[in-house]
Every structure is written in C-alpha cells, then in structure tokens.
Amino acid sequence: QLQLRESGPGLLRPSETLSLTCAVSGAAISSSAYFWGWVRQPPGKGLEWIGSIYYSGSIFYNPSLESRVRISRDTSKNQFSLTVKSVRAADTAVYYCARGVSYSGYDHFFDSWGQGSLVTVSS
Amino acid sequence: SYDLTQPPSVSVSPGQTARITCSADSFLNQYTYWYQQKPGQAPVVVIYRDTERPSGIPERFSGSSSGTTGTLTITGVQPEDEADYYCQSGDNSGSSVVFGGGTKLTVL
Numbered sequence: 204q205l206q207l208r209e210s211g212p213g214l215l216r217p218s219e220t221l222s223l224t225c226a227v228s229g230a231a232i233s234s235s236a237y238f239w240g241w242v243r244q245p246p247g248k249g250l251e252w253i254g255s256i257y258y259s260g261s262i263f264y265n266p267s268l269e270s271r272v273r274i275s276r277d278t279s280k281n282q283f284s285l286t287v288k289s290v291r292a293a294d295t296a297v298y299y300c301a302r303g304v305s306y307s308g309y310d311h312f313f314d315s316w317g318q319g320s321l322v323t324v325s326s
Numbered sequence: 327s328y329d330l331t332q333p334p335s336v337s338v339s340p341g342q343t344a345r346i347t348c349s350a351d352s353f354l355n356q357y358t359y360w361y362q363q364k365p366g367q368a369p370v371v372v373i374y375r376d377t378e379r380p381s382g383i384p385e386r387f388s389g390s391s392s393g394t395t396g397t398l399t400i401t402g403v404q405p406e407d408e409a410d411y412y413c414q415s416g417d418n419s420g421s422s423v424v425f426g427g428g429t430k431l432t433v434l
Contacts, residue, residue: 252423312359316368
C-alpha cells in the first residue's frame with residue numbers, strides 16, 4: 204500500500220529557506236513510470252502546483268515559482284525533497300507531496316497524496 | 327500563463343444535478359482531471375482523463391470535455407458530496423500542471 208509522508212519545520216521566519224521531505228513507502232520512486240510532486244494550499248485558498256520529478260530524474264517546475272524552488276530526490280532513502288528559498292508570508296501553506304500518474308507524455312495527475320504539512324512563515 | 331476558471335460556488339438540493347465547469351483560456355490540449363477536497367483532508371481524484379472514474383468513486387460522478395471547457399457532473403447529489411472541487415489540466419507544452427481556483431459545492 205502506497206504511503207507518502209511529509210516532514211518539515213512547521214515555522215520559519217521571512218528570508219529563511221524551507222526544506223521539506225516526502226518519505227515514500229510501498230513504491231520505489233526511481234523504478235516505475237510515475238511522477239512525484241509537490242502541491243501547496245494557503246489557508247482558505249486553492250491548490251497550487253509547485254513542481255514534479257519524474258522517475259527518470261527529469262524535473263518540472265511551476266514557472267511562477269521556479270526561481271525560488273528546487274526539487275531533489277534520494278533514491279537510497281526512497282524520498283524526495285522540496286527547497287524554497289527566501290520564504291515570505293505568502294509561502295504560508297499546507298504543503299502536500301503526491302504521486303503523479305501519466306497517460307500522455309508529461310501530462311500527469313495526482314492519485315495518492317500525503318496528509319500535508321503546515322508551514323507558517325512569520326516573524 | 328495558462329489559467330483555468332471555475333465558478334466560486336455552486337448550490338444544489340439533495341437529489342439534484344450539480345455541474346461544475348472549468349474554462350481554459352485556450353483549447354484544452356491536455357486531459358482534464360477533477361479532485362474533491364473535504365475540510366482538513368487531502369484532495370481525492372474523482373475523474374481522470376476527462377471522463378474516467380477511479381475505482382471506489384460513485385457512479386454519480388461523471389466528466390466531459392469539449393473545446394475549452396471541462397465539466398464535472400454529479401447526478402443525484404448526496405449530502406456527503408458537499409466539498410471543494412478543483413479541476414486540473416496541463417499547459418500546451420504538457421510539462422506544467424495547472425489547477426483551477428476551486429468551486430465550493432453546497433448541498434442545501
């Protein structure tokens with residue numbers, strides 16, 4: 204049974220760097236044709252895709268966030284990570300990691316999600 | 327940027343049909359997907375590849391897509407269907423994921 208679990212700091216001050224990790228069990232992130240992605244949701248607002256890493260290692264980012272975010276993976280630990288530089292109050296959100304499924308090229312949707320990790324940016 | 331527009335809210339009485347639209351600013355070249363999200367929970371996909379329903383999702387959920395608009399239809403709405411619904415598609419390159427702004431479905 205696939206499980207994804209986010210872990211992160213919870214509270215950050217403006218200008219700090221956010222680091223989140225998603226531990227995956229029940230599937231190998233490098234051995235199946237899946238995407239592994241990050242989606243965030245500010246309190247009371249909608250979903251925003253941050254980026255996804257393909258099982259091959261190719262990475263895709265939301266153009267509006269690309270300058271501040273980085274997605275990486277550690278296949279030996281079967282986990283992938285998100286880094287957001289220079290955080291500000293607008294980065295306050297629940298951050299979800301999720302598995303992406305594709306039926307056509309790089310177009311993908313998310314069929315399994317973690318429970319989410321609330322990150323608050325405040326001075 | 328590529329945008330998907332949803333109505334902020336839709337209200338229906340139990341047993342009625344709810345339709346939630348997702349309008350793109352250009353032709354929908356990629357599939358449309360639909361998620362249901364209840365308070366405090368992660369989203370759950372209810373429709374994928376425009377019209378496909380995952381196992382475990384009730385038959386009352388259906389999807390369609392034509393031109394620049396995708397539509398989620400819930401036939402015979404139940405009280406437990408009250409939730410936020412998000413559409414998702416990809417930009418023309420297929421390498422970016424885009425979410426609609428979400429629609430709050432209220433069951434009166």
